[in-house]
Amino acid sequence: xxxxxxxxxxxxIEVLEGFRGRSAGRVSVLGVDPALAGSAWRxxxxxVLQSWRDHGKWRVRELLAYLASCYASPWDVDSLVAAxxxxxxxxQKIRTLSGGQRRRLDVAIGVVGRPELLFLDEPTVGFDPExxxxxxxxxxxxxxxTVLLTTHDLHEAxxxxxxxxxxxxxxxxxxxxxxxxxxxxVGEDEVRWTxxxxxxxxxxxxxxxxxxxxxxxxxxxxxxxxxxxxxxxDTYLALVRQAEExx
Amino acid sequence: MNxxxxxxxxxRGVVELRQSFTNGADLWxxxxxxxxxxxxxxxxxxKDFGGFRLGALVLPSVLGMNASMAMVSMxxxxxxxxxxxxxxxxxxxxxxVPAYLLGKIISVSGGLVAELAIFLVxxxxxxxxxxxxxxxxxxxxxxxxxxxxAALPLGAVLGSVFTxxxxxxxxxxxxxxxxxxxxIFYPVTALPEWVQGLAQVFPVxxxxxxxxxxxxxxxxVVVEIGESWRHLETAGVLAAWAVVGLLVxxxxxxxxxxxxxxxxxxERRERAMRRVG
Numbered sequence: 001x002x003x004x005x006x007x008x009x010x011x012x013i014e015v016l017e018g019f020r021g022r023s024a025g026r027v028s029v030l031g032v033d034p035a036l037a038g039s040a041w042r043x044x045x046x047x048v049l050q051s052w053r054d055h056g057k058w059r060v061r062e063l064l065a066y067l068a069s070c071y072a073s074p075w076d077v078d079s080l081v082a083a084x085x086x087x088x089x090x091x092q093k094i095r096t097l098s099g100g101q102r103r104r105l106d107v108a109i110g111v112v113g114r115p116e117l118l119f120l121d122e123p124t125v126g127f128d129p130e131x132x133x134x135x136x137x138x139x140x141x142x143x144x145x146t147v148l149l150t151t152h153d154l155h156e157a158x159x160x161x162x163x164x165x166x167x168x169x170x171x172x173x174x175x176x177x178x179x180x181x182x183x184x185x186v187g188e189d190e191v192r193w194t195x196x197x198x199x200x201x202x203x204x205x206x207x208x209x210x211x212x213x214x215x216x217x218x219x220x221x222x223x224x225x226x227x228x229x230x231x232x233x234d235t236y237l238a239l240v241r242q243a244e245e246x247x
Numbered sequence: 248m249n250x251x252x253x254x255x256x257x258x259r260g261v262v263e264l265r266q267s268f269t270n271g272a273d274l275w276x277x278x279x280x281x282x283x284x285x286x287x288x289x290x291x292x293x294k295d296f297g298g299f300r301l302g303a304l305v306l307p308s309v310l311g312m313n314a315s316m317a318m319v320s321m322x323x324x325x326x327x328x329x330x331x332x333x334x335x336x337x338x339x340x341x342x343x344v345p346a347y348l349l350g351k352i353i354s355v356s357g358g359l360v361a362e363l364a365i366f367l368v369x370x371x372x373x374x375x376x377x378x379x380x381x382x383x384x385x386x387x388x389x390x391x392x393x394x395x396x397a398a399l400p401l402g403a404v405l406g407s408v409f410t411x412x413x414x415x416x417x418x419x420x421x422x423x424x425x426x427x428x429x430x431i432f433y434p435v436t437a438l439p440e441w442v443q444g445l446a447q448v449f450p451v452x453x454x455x456x457x458x459x460x461x462x463x464x465x466x467x468v469v470v471e472i473g474e475s476w477r478h479l480e481t482a483g484v485l486a487a488w489a490v491v492g493l494l495v496x497x498x499x500x501x502x503x504x505x506x507x508x509x510x511x512x513x514e515r516r517e518r519a520m521r522r523v524g
Contacts, residue, residue: 010510019338019508039341047339049509054333057266066262069255070340113341121509 001150002157002236003167009150012167013121016148017047030117043071046115046145048106048123056095060086060105063094064112071113084108084138100131107138111145118142120149124156136160154236166236182232192226199224255346260353267358277358281366284309285373287432292374296434299467303376307462308431310363310387311454314394317359318402319422324351325406326415330519332512334504344504348403355402356395363391378464386478390457393485397450400492407503411515431455434470443472450488453481 003009014020015027018034018041027033032041055063061081068074075083081090084104089097097105103123110118120139124132136159139147151157157164158178166174166181174181189207193200195218204210207227214222267273288309292302328334328347337343371377409415428442429435429451435443446452459467460476468474 014508014510017339017508019335020510042339042343043341049332049335049339050513054328054331054336056331057270058262062262066255066258067340069258070251070342070346109336 001148001165001167002152002154002161003150004152006169007152007167008170009152009167010121011170013119013148013150017045017119018042043113044116046110046113046118048110048118048120050106050121050123050125053095056093058094059091060094060097061090063105064108067109067112074113075111077112080108080112083141100127100134103127103131103135104138107135111142115145118145118147120147122150122152124151124153132156154233158232178232182230189230190226190228192224192228193222194224195221249342252342252345253349255342256349257353259346259350260357263350263354264357267354268361277362278365281313281362282369284366285370288370288374292376296437297470299470300374300376301433302374303463304434304459304467304470305432306370306374306377307458308455309370310367310462311390311394311456311458312426312429312431312451313359313363313366314391314454314458315398315451316422317355317395318398318405319418320358321351321355321399321402322406322409322418323412323415324355325403326409327412329406329410329503329507330412330512330515332516335507335509335512338504338507344500348500352399355399359395376464377462379462383461386461387458390454390461390481390485393482393489394450394454394457397454397485397488397492400496401450401488403496404492404499407499411518425449425451428452429455436470436472447472447484450485453484457481457485 001009001012011020015022016029016034018029018037021035027035029037030041030044034041058066061077064077064080068077078090081087084107086101086104086108089101094102094105107120107123110120123139124135127135136156139149139160147160149156149160162177164174164176164178164181165172188203188205191202191204191207191210191214193214202210207229211225211227214225267277288302288306290302291305292300294301296304325334328351334344334347337347340346371379405418409418425446426432428438428446429449430438430446431451435446435452438446456471456477459471460478460481468476471477
């Protein structure tokens, strides 16, 4: 779920998590209304919280083992600790972990119950590029779990998502794969060329076809051909600017 | 509460209790007040009050007061856990909230029992004038047990009402006032009658009376209201507080837990950061 700050991402995800009541409409997550869901539903979804200092006195393995005991078929705690790369810190108190380690623990907590669906709300805010890449590897490695992730970072969405939903002021304005979005919301490529000493510019949805036609018509008279592909990034940035102007 | 929640809650309580006895700050908390109170009762051991030794009167009262003060630790921990996201974590886990509460009850009562022992054992040796016999223990157990049952739900309600650790500070003054009028450090019969009436509304006075009845010689009853240990009234008042607490606490706690979300925790985090920064 991609969108600029203030687009309503956190509100939406909190409604889906069952942590916040909806003001109107219907919500269904795994076939259940989260506002009315009980422990059985809770056991099927995982939530990665932006942690602060909770459970600081607990040790990493101790907390995961405790949480695992609340689920019907949890991960084996030791293999989970290994999967998130915290073996060396397993016996360490949580408050002594570094920011990156703490974040990996948050992910481990989110998946300890082998959820069918995992919620991640702005998981990489404040990360350096190295930590971000590590985190992306970790999320890609989650098999058998559907991940719903919110971000305002287009590259993160492109790197991780099979499907992107763009949210703007509480409304879905685009929905599809990264390639589909580029086609649907991005609009047209820009083609520049020179024929007989004269510069031309034209916007077109299918720049490859356009260039081919150009050569068919003018042959080798065409020079200085430039095709500027419309990028998802341009469109997204325009969208963010628009949202910020309104705000 | 089902089997999973009971087992998880028990596990949580044991872990928290162990943690509180293996780190410096908590250990200090467990030992400081009880040992300070040992010092106070020792200092008062020879002070005379109507033919009785004040130290001996104060010792059991402090024991009873401590049981009521479990209310304060419960309330503080609940507020702190809400502030730092522990409770939200519990909410995100199946059976997490009941397990969290059970764990909290176990760790707070366990810590309290330890503190009572840390106080009682040296104080009973150092302060003369007690009458500890075979009959003392059953009385002590039911009074402290009932006192705890009255205090913990009340603490949970207070913890739900106060939304930040700082606002918890508002509790300190009324609590100290309550201790002052409840006949803990000075017999209640030495106070004006309207104060006595007020004191008898709250559990602190009754747990103190109950523990005095367990540990003092029978003759000490003459410094009490009506010259009676009033076991029936003690049980009645404490049980009433417990019942009211147990009826109100789940409602208030559910309401509090319902309002927890990532953004409410983030908001508090920001507020707390501003305070520090």
